[in-house]
Amino acid sequence: MDKIRGISCDVENCVHNHKGCECTADSIQVCSTCSDPNCCDETICKTFKPCDGCH
Numbered sequence: 001m002d003k004i005r006g007i008s009c010d011v012e013n014c015v016h017n018h019k020g021c022e023c024t025a026d027s028i029q030v031c032s033t034c035s036d037p038n039c040c041d042e043t044i045c046k047t048f049k050p051c052d053g054c055h
Contacts, residue, residue, distance in 0.1 A: 004028065015051040 007023040009016070016025040025047050033042040 009045075011045070011048060013050055013054045015049045015054075016047060017054070 001018055001024055003018060003022040003024050004027075007028065008021045009023045010021060011017055012020060016023050018024045027047070029046040030043055031046055032039060033044050
């Protein structure tokens with residue numbers, strides 16, 4: 001199973017999360033949830049896909 005090197009993820013209910021921290025998606029899309037262009041505190045991973053029966 002391929003993984004994106006250098007990407008760690010603790011969202012265990014995502015289909016792309018392998019072994020609890022490795023991202024196996026082909027790519028990831030991250031966006032800001034803030035309207036302020038300098039805000040880096042609030043982000044969301046749009047690549048997230050929930051899975052049934054994970055972990």
